[in-house]
Amino acid sequence: MTDLERRDLLRGVAGAATAPFFVDSVAGQAAPDPGPVGVHAAYGRDPASTLRVGWSGAPAVDARVEIGRPDEPPTTVDAEANPVPGREAVAYAATVTGLAPDTAYEYEAVLDDRRAGPFSIETAPDATDGFTVTAVGDHGVADPENPFQRPDDDVPNRVMDVAADLDPDLQILVGDISYANGKPSTWELYFETFESFYAETPFMTAAGNHEAEPGTGLTQYDRRLNDLMPIHDPPGPDDFQHGRRWYHFDYDNTRFISLTTTADGCGDVSRGEEFVPIYDPRCEFGGVTYGDVQERYLRRVLEEALEDDDVRWKVVYFHGPFWTDSPDHAPRDLLRDRWGTILDEYGVDLVLSGDNHVWERTKPIAAKPDRDDYAPADAWDWESDVGTTYVTNGTGGVSHYGFGNRTPSEYFARRTNSYFVTTDREGGDPVVRDSFEIRKAEEHTDHGARRPTQIDLYDGPVDDDLVVQGSREDDGRVFTGGQTDRIRLTYDANRAVRIRDRIPSDWEVTGGDATRTDDGAPGDTKWVYFDSDAAESGSVTYFVEVPEGPTRTGRYALGPVQATTDDRAEWVAVPGTTSEETVVGAGTGT
Structure with a gap:
């Protein structure tokens, strides 16, 4: 600030x-809100003297901004329409010029008979x-x-x-x-x-x-x-x-x-x-x-x-x-x-x-x-x-x-x-x-x-951060469906930490130091937790079974490991703890 x-x-x-990254099918997208929605300036x-206003919505015959000082008749400014990726999604932009300095205005974004606002803004x-x-x-x-x-x-x-x-x-x-x-x-x-x-x-x-x-x-x-x-x-x-x-x-x-x-x-x-x-x-x-x-x-x-x-x-x-x-x-x-x-x-x-x-x-x-x-x-x-x-x-x-x-x-x-x-x-x-x-x-x-x-003007230390380094070792980089991968994680920190790993949600933990999993990780992944006391350094080993079946063939990202201390709520990503594995989904017996 x-x-x-x-x-x-x-x-x-x-x-x-x-x-x-992934490319999401437009066919799988819901139709956009008819709008105007998501107004921003x-x-x-x-x-x-100049403001620009944008929003999105469905295609419209009449797209405009109505803007003026409070309690005065508004001025109408036409908006340009440009399609964006998505089902019938359109981004609108209007440029308002000739405004007075240091002045409060009220405006609405309009698509045909649909309105968003009023909003207040100052030059x-x-x-x-x-x-x-x-x-x-x-x-x-x-x-x-x-x-x-x-x-x-x-x-x-x-x-x-x-x-x-x-x-x-x-x-x-x-x-x-x-x-x-x-x-x-x-x-x-x-x-x-x-x-x-x-x-x-x-x-x-x-x-x-x-x-x-x-x-x-x-x-x-x-x-x-x-x-x-x-x-x-x-x-x-x-x-x-x-x-x-x-x-x-x-x-x-x-x-x-x-x-x-x-x-x-x-x-x-x-x-x-x-x-x-x-x-x-x-x-x-x-x-x-x-x-x-x-x-x-x-x-x-x-x-x-x-x-x-x-x-x-x-x-x-x-x-x-x-x-x-x-x-x-x-x-x-x-x-x-x-x-x-x-x-x-x-x-x-x-x-x-x-x-x-x-x-x-x-x-x-x-x-x-x-x-x-x-x-x-x-x-x-x-x-x-x-x-x-x-x-x-x-x-x-x-x-x-x-x-x-x-x-x-x-x-x-x-x-x-x-x-x-x-x-x-x-x-x-x-x-x-x-x-x-x-x-x-x-x-x-x-x-x-x-x-x-x-x-x-800051009277504290140069850093009060958590610094963690680590590594990941796997049995290999290519697996046949149903095979077991042994994962070994190491960490070295400037404070006592606990760690967790992130793996694809359809990989099953079968043993080792892992004690539980949690589906709350972002995307189609889950967290793997370990029952160990906080320490400045250490290692854990656990085993996972890779998914089986032709639909499971593909490349999977593992990690990064995250670390936290007992006195903080946030987790920090540990550098050096990601890997990418390839699975050939056909089972070992096929």
């Missing part, structure tokens, strides 16, 4: 394993004494109808409740938004669930890897969210290869810039959408890659901000982090080399990312002079008092990731995997788990930008 003020001060506070390039003021932004990544929604849905509880709802309690001027979500993973109805559920917040709080986004869905790519994200973002630059030759998913806007004295670390499918499509690197030479068009185009854009809008006396702060956000201790998604060192140096040259104050389900805040980080390659961490200086602050905040509610090292990397001022933003409450109030300020130093970059400096 971040407050941005007109003075030389930026204040931030914070509180407290990749799912398998975003700012245009000028938040003081940005021309100038303020400070404003509030809430930001998080890796959110999701509990969807019992989605077998590969990540959240299976109300944590994503509690995260948004905390954000709503702060009454922000805008909400940023840095990717991995609904976790639909190919099931269109999960997108519908996501926006229905959070409509009361998103319809009245402008909602700005960046695409994450889970927005690149199997079979349909980024279509759902593009139609439901990217079409609402303030992308005003006319398409050029570079856009034939990739959709444009980067933009910027100015709120008061702050320039916000959104980039994307997720690319359209290109090159070797067998790698899967989310693994396509944005600088892949096989994805060039006209001699430039998706990363090259954004690099040029980033430099241009930062140069414009430097020349604009009204812009004091610069905040950049995208999904994949440059600096992280979580091994689930490695630091984007190529982007650190290509984009990080630009952020440093123009004195960017704060960079927000997600992807890893942890909270991490760096010390101020600046590029060391005269290096040929800025991908390695040692090409950067975190011992001085000036530089950009990088925050990884993937604590939106999906899960917690483990850290790969017991001791935090030297460049971190704070890290934790123990909380979902500020949802850890004592006496009903959010508990602050990190706090810091960013001020402007007197030092300037070579481009003339004032460098930022950071003041650490």
Whole structure:
């Protein structure tokens, strides 16, 4: 959560394993709500005069927004309609311009004779004494109808409740938004669930890897969210290869810039959408890659901000982090080399990312002079008092990731995997788990930008996290139906922990150290529990029988193992404890 003020001060506070993809048959989808449903709003390039409104529903002859000041006749604005994957599903988007600054409006979304609202929303003021932004990544929604849905509880709802309690001027979500993973109805559920917040709080986004869905790519994200973002630059030759998913806007004295670390499918499509690197030479068009185009854009809008006396702060956000201790998604060192140096040259104050389900805040980080390659961490200086602050905040509610090292990397001022933003409450109030300020130093970059400096306001340790490492050993990788697999799990933690494993629901536990199973795991899986005292290290062995029959032939994911302590309710994924097994369903006797 971040407050941005007109003075030389930026204040931030914070509180407290990749799912398998699948392509869901459209024929199996229920018809969408006729709508309008899932109303959400975003700012245009000028938040003081422009709003964009989106929603979904069935096809309609007349789609519009009716908006006006309270007790005044509304103005009607037509909405554009674009089909999205799903049965007769349509995403609608309307752009409302010519609004007055710092003004409250009421609006309704209309499809033929059906209405949603009224909702209340305010335009940005021309100038303020400070404003509030809430930001998080890796959110999701509990969807019992989605077998590969990540959240299976109300944590994503509690995260948004905390954000709503702060009454922000805008909400940023840095990717991995609904976790639909190919099931269109999960997108519908996501926006229905959070409509009361998103319809009245402008909602700005960046695409994450889970927005690149199997079979349909980024279509759902593009139609439901990217079409609402303030992308005003006319398409050029570079856009034939990739959709444009980067933009910027100015709120008061702050320039916000959104980039994307997720690319359209290109090159070797067998790698899967989310693994396509944005600088892949096989994805060039006209001699430039998706990363090259954004690099040029980033430099241009930062140069414009430097020349604009009204812009004091610069905040950049995208999904994949440059600096992280979580091994689930490695630091984007190529982007650190290509984009990080630009952020440093123009004195960017704060960079927000997600992807890893942890909270991490760096010390101020600046590029060391005269290096040929800025991908390695040692090409950067975190011992001085000036530089950009990088925050990884993937604590939106999906899960917690483990850290790969017991001791935090030297460049971190704070890290934790123990909380979902500020949802850890004592006496009903959010508990602050990190706090810091960013001020402007007197030092300037070579481009003339004032460098930022950071003041650490958190009086606790750098980390209070649970760090667990582990391993998994199986009898093999290919099994015939009915065979037994012996599974051995090891773990090593910085505290005494208990562990549980995750296996496919139709695999039967037949013996060993396992004492019970629980079908409450996400998707078509179940938990395996072990009757052992909490310990800092140890191992367990148990046996499972793989399913039999021709319909059971396929590839199955096991793990990751999760760990918890006796004094915490949340479980943490243990790195190094996943595997994939192939089953030939025909029995051993056939």
